[in-house]
Amino acid sequence: MKVLIVGNGGREHALAWKLGMSPKVTKVFVAPGNAGTAIDATNVNIPVSDKAAIVKFAQDNEIALAVVGPEAPLVDGLVDDLENAGILTFGPSAAAAELEGSKVFCKNMLHTANIPTANYRAFRGGDDAMRYIKERYPEPGESAYVVVKADGLAAGKGVIVCSTNTEAFDAIQRICGDREFGDAGNELVIEERLIGQEASVLAITDGETIITLPAAQDHKPAYDGDKGPNTGGMGAYCPTPLIDEDMMQRVEEDVLVPIVHAMKRARRPFKGVLYAGLMMTAAGPKVLEFNVRFGDPECQPLLMRLKSDLFDILCAAARGRLSEIDSLEWDERPSLCVVMASEGYPGSYESGRKITGLDAADAIDDVKVFHAGTKMENGNVVNAGGRVLGVTAMGDSISLAKLQAYKAVKEIRWPGAWCRKDISDKAR
Incomplete structure (x- = not known):
């Protein structure tokens, strides 16, 4: 049976790799995919936003299961369109995906269901949000341990953690005034900053x-x-x-x-x-x-x-x-993923830089390099995003998994490549 995965990140590479292991799966397509999915599956040059083309491809190729990876097409209703076309699809409807698509909706659902969460207020504009901060924290530079969140999707970047009212004012300005996150900032949430x-x-x-x-x-x-x-x-x-x-x-x-x-x-x-x-x-x-x-x-x-x-x-x-479904089986060994990123991320960065050492990294025992922001250019793998690779390893302990992952990281090079060095240190 044939599977279609929608997306082009590390998550989609991991899904393609794992689904391809099933004896029931004959072929895995990824739309649009990346340089890694081109190795472990077959890429299809269709952007995630082109719902009509994705549905047509699924129908024309008799796809047995479609898996929609990223949040944006889920919120946009791609699952609904695929299911309406008779394609078995894994993922929530647009109505259900609003749980991620709107932080205001999410907080309201948490309140309705009596699920523990931070105290919050929702605002439709920056003026009311600014007034709220001024009333609660009137002194210049006063401590204000709050989190300011753009309501909509912002690729994981619309959440701003603040320690003072000055930082909170700046966060509101970025979201509502500067429109740093576009329409995601049409509404915002201000909530207490939790410790832990x-x-x-x-x-x-x-x-x-x-x-x-x-x-x-x-x-x-x-x-x-x-x-x-x-x-x-x-x-x-x-x-x-x-x-x-x-x-x-x-x-x-x-x-x-x-x-x-x-x-x-x-x-x-x-x-x-x-x-x-x-x-x-x-x-x-x-x-x-x-x-x-x-x-x-x-x-x-x-x-x-x-x-x-x-x-x-x-x-x-x-x-x-x-x-x-029977109870799931898991390898008892822990696993760890280190993200290698482009210079400048999460801000602006340059693309098209040649990546070397991928084969050497993948050859290390219990290591798999998942591609995220990569593409093929003139026969070379180059960076094409902020988060470029997810170097993932297993080990008999968390520390040994970390050792294997960072051993693989050292094999990989491109100009400006960087990563955090302390993944999993909190587990000690």
């Missing part, structure tokens, strides 16, 4: 049954020690000691089950990957956000460990028959 470590719990659901995946820990700030601006994620490891069995049960009971039920009651039944971004506070886990797809880079270490047939799992979820 972050963890990611992903679950696959068909709207009734929920299969929770091992917890991971993402590293969103750009630089070592969680310094610098937020990014789409600079690395992740799995599992994380932050979430033991008892805590996982608490997350399932207090977060995952309530939101699935709440979405069903709201007539937005959720099918696909439900990603809970959690802050592990002294009062227990609180939801920072929900994503409606596999995380990138969390997907890479998760799928490295998965031993069950991913094709069977995703098909069952798409058909509403997830209850028929």
Whole structure:
């Protein structure tokens, strides 16, 4: 059977690689893909925004399962279009994807479902938001531990963590005044800044049954020690000691089950990957956000460990028959992903720089280099995005997985390449 994956990031490369291992899958297409998916699958030159062309390709090629990777086409309703055309598709409808597409909607759903989260206020414009900060923190330069979030999709960059009212004013100006994140800033959320470590719990659901995946820990700030601006994620490891069995049960009971039920009651039944971004506070886990797809880079270490047939799992979820799936099998060894990025990311960066050492890195035991922002140019692999590669490794312990991953990182070179050096250090 043939599979179509929509997207061109590290997540989509990992999905193509793992789905290609299924004995039931004869061919994997990726639209539009990258230089890595061109090796492990077949690229199709269709942008993720061209819904009509994607649907036509799926029909013409008798696709047995379509998997929509990124958030933008999910929010834009690509799953609805594929399903209306008779294509079995894994992913949420546009109505369900609003859980990620609108932070205001998400916070309101959390409140409705009585799910623990930070206190918040939503605003439709910058003037009211500025007035709110001035009223609560009137003194010049006063401490203001808040987080200002653009409402819509901003590629992981629309969340600004503030420590003073000056920083909060600046964040509101960037979102509403400067329109740094475009229409994503039509509304914004200001919420209390929670203290603790972050963890990611992903679950696959068909709207009734929920299969929770091992917890991971993402590293969103750009630089070592969680310094610098937020990014789409600079690395992740799995599992994380932050979430033991008892805590996982608490997350399932207090977060995952309530939101699935709440979405069903709201007539937005959720099918696909439900990603809970959690802050592990002294009062227990609180939801920072929900994503409606596999995380990138969390997907890479998760799928490295998965031993069950991913094709069977995703098909069952798409058909509403997830209850028929056996318990998932996992490699007991932990895994770790280090994101290598372009010079200047998460700001502006230059593309087209030749990447070397990929074969040497992939040849290291228990290592897989997943491509994200890459493309082929004149026979060479070059960088074509901010986050370029997800160097992923396994080991008998988290520290050994880290050792293997960074050993592979050292083999890879291009002008300006960089990465965080402390992925997984929080696990100590």
